[in-house]
Amino acid sequence: MSNEKLVDPGRRGLMVATCAAGGVVGLATAGALVSTFQPSERAKAAGAPVEVDISDVAPGTMKVVEWRGNPVWILRRTPEMMASLANNDSKVADPLSDKFYQIEVPAYAKNETRSRAEHKEVLVVVGICSHLGCSPSSRFAEGAQPSLPNDWNGGFLCPCHGSTFDLAARVFKNKPAPTNLDVPPYMYLSDTRIVIGKDEKGEA
Amino acid sequence: MAAFKETTFPVDAPAAEKAVGWIDDRFPLTKLWNDQWGAYYAPKNLNFWYIFGILATLILVMQIVTGIFLTMHYKPDANLAFGSVEYIMREVPWGWLVRYMHSTGASAFFIVIYLHMTRALIYGSYRKPRELLWLFGFAIFLALMAEAFFGYLLPWGQMSYWGAQVIVNLFGAIPLIGPDLSLWIRGDYVVSDATLNRFFAFHVIAIPLVILGLVAAHLIALHEVGSNNPDGIEVKDTLGPDGHPLDAVPSHPYYTFHDLFGVSVFLLIFSAVVFFAPEMGGYFLEYNNFIPADSLKTPLHIAPTWYFTPFYSVLRAITADFMYVLMAVVAAYVVFVFLKSRLAFKTKAIIAVVGLLMIIGMLPAILDAKFWGVMLFGASVMILAAMPWLDHSPVKSIRYRPTWHKYVYALFALSFVTLGYLGTQAPSPVGGVVSQVCTLIYFSFFLLMPWWSTMGRFKPVPQRVTFHPH
Numbered sequence: 001m002s003n004e005k006l007v008d009p010g011r012r013g014l015m016v017a018t019c020a021a022g023g024v025v026g027l028a029t030a031g032a033l034v035s036t037f038q039p040s041e042r043a044k045a046a047g048a049p050v051e052v053d054i055s056d057v058a059p060g061t062m063k064v065v066e067w068r069g070n071p072v073w074i075l076r077r078t079p080e081m082m083a084s085l086a087n088n089d090s091k092v093a094d095p096l097s098d099k100f101y102q103i104e105v106p107a108y109a110k111n112e113t114r115s116r117a118e119h120k121e122v123l124v125v126v127g128i129c130s131h132l133g134c135s136p137s138s139r140f141a142e143g144a145q146p147s148l149p150n151d152w153n154g155g156f157l158c159p160c161h162g163s164t165f166d167l168a169a170r171v172f173k174n175k176p177a178p179t180n181l182d183v184p185p186y187m188y189l190s191d192t193r194i195v196i197g198k199d200e201k202g203e204a
Numbered sequence: 205m206a207a208f209k210e211t212t213f214p215v216d217a218p219a220a221e222k223a224v225g226w227i228d229d230r231f232p233l234t235k236l237w238n239d240q241w242g243a244y245y246a247p248k249n250l251n252f253w254y255i256f257g258i259l260a261t262l263i264l265v266m267q268i269v270t271g272i273f274l275t276m277h278y279k280p281d282a283n284l285a286f287g288s289v290e291y292i293m294r295e296v297p298w299g300w301l302v303r304y305m306h307s308t309g310a311s312a313f314f315i316v317i318y319l320h321m322t323r324a325l326i327y328g329s330y331r332k333p334r335e336l337l338w339l340f341g342f343a344i345f346l347a348l349m350a351e352a353f354f355g356y357l358l359p360w361g362q363m364s365y366w367g368a369q370v371i372v373n374l375f376g377a378i379p380l381i382g383p384d385l386s387l388w389i390r391g392d393y394v395v396s397d398a399t400l401n402r403f404f405a406f407h408v409i410a411i412p413l414v415i416l417g418l419v420a421a422h423l424i425a426l427h428e429v430g431s432n433n434p435d436g437i438e439v440k441d442t443l444g445p446d447g448h449p450l451d452a453v454p455s456h457p458y459y460t461f462h463d464l465f466g467v468s469v470f471l472l473i474f475s476a477v478v479f480f481a482p483e484m485g486g487y488f489l490e491y492n493n494f495i496p497a498d499s500l501k502t503p504l505h506i507a508p509t510w511y512f513t514p515f516y517s518v519l520r521a522i523t524a525d526f527m528y529v530l531m532a533v534v535a536a537y538v539v540f541v542f543l544k545s546r547l548a549f550k551t552k553a554i555i556a557v558v559g560l561l562m563i564i565g566m567l568p569a570i571l572d573a574k575f576w577g578v579m580l581f582g583a584s585v586m587i588l589a590a591m592p593w594l595d596h597s598p599v600k601s602i603r604y605r606p607t608w609h610k611y612v613y614a615l616f617a618l619s620f621v622t623l624g625y626l627g628t629q630a631p632s633p634v635g636g637v638v639s640q641v642c643t644l645i646y647f648s649f650f651l652l653m654p655w656w657s658t659m660g661r662f663k664p665v666p667q668r669v670t671f672h673p674h
Contacts, residue, residue, distance in 0.1 A: 037388050043396070161631060178520075
């Protein structure tokens, strides 16, 4: 018996076409299933700007608010804290925030203090480490401490992989985190109220 | 295909025999039993190290059974998950036992699997003809890590949350597509309800199905090629007059009862942990996970569960300074391959190009240390799959290797355990350097294996297995 040698090209062609059509349907179905993994419309809609009253943030203290599910820090720096920033310029990896950032750095934050000119002492950053997404903890006290260098002059320490940031949330050199913490778009509604997720250029 | 033929039994044959006969005519029940266990001939010199396969099977069954009962009370909802686990622990009758069996089972699974892999390593069980057996086992190990990772998010504690955050963000280190890939895995801009729901689906159905399929493939491959043994010789080379290997015994009844003893000892230890130390000092259940997930605050000390820490330490060891060491190491390795290997020139050229590209990629201006950390983290797991092709030793078992090979294995084991320990600790400057050294030892063990595994004076391998009747 050598039935396999008697191939009917018409039927073979139909078989190939059927397999191809089935493959297209299979791929399309797989595509639909893969797409269900994307953020839902509800998740996309949940990114509205947040208004915050900052009158209760005393110098040297920090307030944490939620914006898009992430912590946003609002830190009012004391004059001593502000003075420490200039000393760090040579020790941080990106002093003026010129690298590529997930949230594009607003023009008003591309400076040493990473804050708006009208309230230089108020720092507003997303408290999520640019390494693997942990939230660094505040280490405002100066001097030698565990996991910190001896010439520490205040900042933040990421508990996960030991990245350190100064009081303008700029990452120090040779740390796992590649970039500074993100600055969200924000603006002042009055001296004591800010809105996060929105500035003169519109909503983020 | 032969025509169907009903087996006929004498009228007074036992009912059970008739029933099995009726089934065997329609489904190869007796054949399956004999092929897979009953008349499967295993070497008679199997020792203590050969208990972990059956223990892994036992734990797999236990995890599935306890998991089914946990699913009946657990709620995969970001608002309810943490509370439902506490409900299982405090209010479901015997719920605490089922949950502790499941959580202790996870750690026991990894202990047993690591010992099972150690056995394969020291007796050369991955060598020809068992390459596929090893690869199936390796795939089970990968699936098991995924299963453990997905399951760890479900209690929705602080460690669950931030552990998932860190691991999902690992994918973000891939250039170009990374951030979108992380977003796709999470299904939201942060780890959220959507993430919890899909991890639940993976943990309770998708990955278990994959694991069951792979375990079946692993067992079929094992029973096809036959078990290795501590002497690393093929018992099938010496057959007796009955056509079965002279140095092997049927698994049933010999290994059935042998293994039942091992299972009893295991259950004794397992029960002691479940009843007296289910948290195991924070290693099996981390204390920070008794705090509900808080997306605004990372715990001061976070570490993965112990079974991931060796690989996690590799990730942490890769810093910007260390990149220069890595560049030098890659360059040295390429030169070494060129001078010392007998590979075809084309293969060497490919290795050289890949090495050169890696060195260029390691420049700070091209790809940052974070990317390479994730790459080496992945490579530290994946490199295990290459074992059958890295080991060129003329003998399989460590028993007949040069004595100094044992020190090489010991050094490797020490570096693996050290990495594991450091991964549970907070980052520190000294720990960082030690983990970098251990990372280099870990990779050298594998990448230099084609050379060191052939060096030294090998001892003569006997024809028959070493066995003292007792």
